[in-house]
Amino acid sequence: MAEKASRRAGDRGGDPLEALVGRVREAGGRMTAHRREVLAALAERHHWSAEALTEAIQARVPDIAASTVYRNLEELERLGLVVHSHLGHGPATYQLASGAHGHLVCEACGADFEADESLFAGLAAEAERRHGFEIRPYHFAVLGYCAACRAEAPGR
Amino acid sequence: MAEKASRRAGDRGGDPLEALVGRVREAGGRMTAHRREVLAALAERHHWSAEALTEAIQARVPDIAASTVYRNLEELERLGLVVHSHLGHGPATYQLASGAHGHLVCEACGADFEADESLFAGLAAEAERRHGFEIRPYHFAVLGYCAACRAEAPGR
DNA sequence: GTGCTTGCAAACGTTTTGCAGACTC
DNA sequence: GAGTCTGCAAAACGTTTGCAAGCAC
Numbered sequence: 001m002a003e004k005a006s007r008r009a010g011d012r013g014g015d016p017l018e019a020l021v022g023r024v025r026e027a028g029g030r031m032t033a034h035r036r037e038v039l040a041a042l043a044e045r046h047h048w049s050a051e052a053l054t055e056a057i058q059a060r061v062p063d064i065a066a067s068t069v070y071r072n073l074e075e076l077e078r079l080g081l082v083v084h085s086h087l088g089h090g091p092a093t094y095q096l097a098s099g100a101h102g103h104l105v106c107e108a109c110g111a112d113f114e115a116d117e118s119l120f121a122g123l124a125a126e127a128e129r130r131h132g133f134e135i136r137p138y139h140f141a142v143l144g145y146c147a148a149c150r151a152e153a154p155g156r
Numbered sequence: 157m158a159e160k161a162s163r164r165a166g167d168r169g170g171d172p173l174e175a176l177v178g179r180v181r182e183a184g185g186r187m188t189a190h191r192r193e194v195l196a197a198l199a200e201r202h203h204w205s206a207e208a209l210t211e212a213i214q215a216r217v218p219d220i221a222a223s224t225v226y227r228n229l230e231e232l233e234r235l236g237l238v239v240h241s242h243l244g245h246g247p248a249t250y251q252l253a254s255g256a257h258g259h260l261v262c263e264a265c266g267a268d269f270e271a272d273e274s275l276f277a278g279l280a281a282e283a284e285r286r287h288g289f290e291i292r293p294y295h296f297a298v299l300g301y302c303a304a305c306r307a308e309a310p311g312r
Numbered sequence: 313g314t315g316c317t318t319g320c321a322a323a324c325g326t327t328t329t330g331c332a333g334a335c336t337c
Numbered sequence: 338g339a340g341t342c343t344g345c346a347a348a349a350c351g352t353t354t355g356c357a358a359g360c361a362c
Contacts, residue, residue: 030316030317030360030362031361031362032317032360034317034318050351050352051351063319064318065319066352067320067353067354068317068318068319071318072317075317091351092351104287104291106289107292113289115283119279119283119286120279122278122279123275123278123279123298126275127271127275130272131302132302132306133260133269133300133301134300134301135260135299135300136300136301137298139299140297141296142279142291142296144289144290144291144292144295145289145290146287146289147287150290185341186335186336186337186340186341188336188342188343189335190342191342205326206327219344220344221343221344221345222327223327223328223344223345226326226328227328228342230328231342247325247326247327313362316360316361316362317358318357318358318359318360319357319358321356322353322355323352323353323354323355324351324352324353324354325351325352325353326350326351327348327349328348328349329349330345330348332344333342333343335341335343337340337341
């Protein structure tokens with residue numbers, strides 16, 4: 001569960017981590033070892049809750065404080081590198097802005113379907129037309145019932 | 157701000173409060189004075205946060221405990237009379253199930269547009285077709301930017 | 313050297329819980 | 338009378354803050 005600690009994390013397709021580091025510097029942010037760990041963890045998977053992210057990083061870097069993770073997420077979000085989503089009743093989840101996408105979350109079983117942006121095209125157009133409103137579909141989950149749960153409790 | 161306390165609240169179309177009381181009893185719930193106050197307040201307006209609802213009821217019935225309001229909301233939701241929505245980053249808001257509707261909430265200024273169900277018709281159809289997913293559009297707010305805020309900060 | 317970043321610990325605001333007593337049915 | 342509902346107080350939960358020391362630039 002500790003892997004090879006503090007190596008280049010997130011190995012898929014080039015090295016997105018270094019690109020992120022560059023963007024932090026461009027935006028005037030400093031690059032500390034702990035901030036790098038936060039970025040590395042975010043590059044590894046989607047949908048980290050702040051708490052899970054903290055635990056995952058502490059497995060590699062035991063002396064990182066939870067408040068540091070929270071402050072980094074806040075700062076990275078201000079810099080535009082990170083966005084958060086609300087996937088239902090639990091805490092917010094964080095992801096790299098480059099991987100932002102919408103969600104369908106089942107209220108019964110908690111299943112989480114990543115939604116293609118095109119799913120929201122109609123809603124986006126209607127909201128714009130009727131209200132002049134520009135939606136950001138990745139910032140919220142669309143709650144409802146998944147196919148499996150609907151089959152189990154058809155008359156909900 | 158205190159109106160005429162403990163009168164029939166929510167006067168549109170008959171007496172919805174008594175209908176609600178009846179539904180609680182049908183569902184096996186008991187009707188206490190405090191539960192009636194919760195229902196009456198919910199019938200008066202939409203989008204109560206639990207805290208605001210508690211304060212409003214305490215203005216009439218000073219000895220009602222906050223935990224009683226929370227437990228009533230939970231119970232009424234289980235009975236299907238009440239639903240809650242997440243309108244952004246703040247606490248959840250509660251409303252009578254009969255008045256449930258979707259929302260567009262501006263991330264910049266917090267403005268809240270009540271959304272006609274038809275706004276979600278396209279999304280509902282697509283989610284159903286692609287994922288077999290049945291959305292519940294009133295349970296979440298669609299976040300984004302309203303027309304006024306877009307005009308102020310066009311290049312967001 | 314400047315000032316952003318950090319750990320620690322405490323505070324925060326909202327919601328949940330345990331319990332004994334009060335109430336509805 | 339049986340079982341639900343209640344107030345009170347304390348705990349839980351996830352997150353934020355103040356401070357002094359540490360580090361990037």
